[in-house]
Amino acid sequence: MPTATATYARTVRNESGGPGLLLAHGSGGSVEGNFGAILDGLAATHTVVGVDYPGTGGTPRAAAPLVLDELADELVAAADAEGLDTFAVLGYSLGGNVAVRIAARYPERVTALVLTASFPYADNQLALIAGVWSELAGRGENDLLARTLLPLALSKTVLEGLSPEQLAAVVRDTAASLPPGGGDHAALVAGADLSADLARIGVPTLVVATTEDRLVPLPLQQELAAAVPGARYAELPTGHLPFAERPEEWLGLVREFLVNA
Template sequence: MSTDTSRTAYARTVRTESGGPGLLLAHGGGGSVESNFGAILDDLAAAHSVVGVDYPGTGGTPRAEGPLDLDELADQLVAAADAEGLDRFAVLGYSLGGNVAVRVAARYPERVTALVLTATFARAGNRLGLAADLWVALAERGERDLLARLLVPLTLSEQVLEGLTPEELESVVTATAASFPPGVGDHAALVPGADLRAELARIDVPALVIATTEDRLVPLDRQLEIAQRLPGAEVAELPTGHLPFLERPAEWAKLVTDFLAR
């Protein structure tokens, strides 16, 4: 596998070449292509030409001067595919990236061959909306430790969280706080207003919804709502919290690659 980086507008593009069909990666809020997909990138790249873009304020992409926009994130991802010569592609979206993936499919229906949506939502609802509001406020105040203490128990499964010793838990909180990129609050600000229910009903491509069943950040019913509104979508369950790349990366990769192979 080979990787290189280039810039399109403000976007950092990560490309792997296998000669296979195109696959675009849309990462989650506060993450990056590497942090969200690095654990499964080799599996994905074995049969696909993979293109991923870091949103403004994370990875190698400068922070945006104003609020982010889902349409613009979707367009930037497709622009990266254009720059790499990919005419058609599947899209794998994780968490907030699932919103970006759906918007790509809605805006470029003739180019998207399949959707895989993991730990994502059509609309935030009250629980996720309030959590995102607090996430944004803490990020704006620079309260990285408090933000980590909010997100760690929401993103780890009960089994993993309660299996940590007090020392290990503090280490996880410290590492999480240190990992937040400059744009972490900008990403979260997209969550409360997101509502993709109308777009989902118009999408007509093979789709797989991977539901993280132990997820406390994005409730299971919010994840399953996507499958209910996306015509013909398949559902697979993954017994993890919100971080499948941390808890069960091999199982996550197999669900994605097996579906795309079909």
């Protein structure tokens, strides 16, 4: 059942009248933040529904620790409210875990999965990073958190291409945009393990790996693809933020797969 700890803000784009597509965003993101750059393209062919997790976008922060099943159930509840009986799910980063859990809990309703920059479990590196993220967010040290995350989220090419003035501006803007619930999301990353769910996925699945990612390393993303029976695999030469570095290429991979799934 949906959680009673917060009223989840919903994004809906149904002008195309196409099949359902649920959007599961990443830790510290939002529907607009993670999918805004490709939302028009997705909505051209699908009825798109997403929710902001507690503490980000238009959703207030939850009073209790977040639970992956509740995030999954809230996204499905939004689909119910929009009259979608079946749907594909596009998950980015932590949203890939949400998407997999939806497929595990509602297998008769999911038609396809697209998992981008995601992971089957938190390895030691990712768990340590997520733990630092959660702790710094809890202390309100947004400037230090931004300086910690940016070298991991941006590809080296993009990061080193910034002038000192541009880098200072990016740090400042990132710190100002960090949502109050980002640390709560990161706590879910630290304890993630979807290994049991992945082996049971029975729908067409595309894993889009971000090859220059230093937050979720490429080998971990490849391990995710190998764990899903029959999964297709594609690569984007980008850091952890494909919507910022290569949105059109990301959109193209997603749309081509969904049309043919």
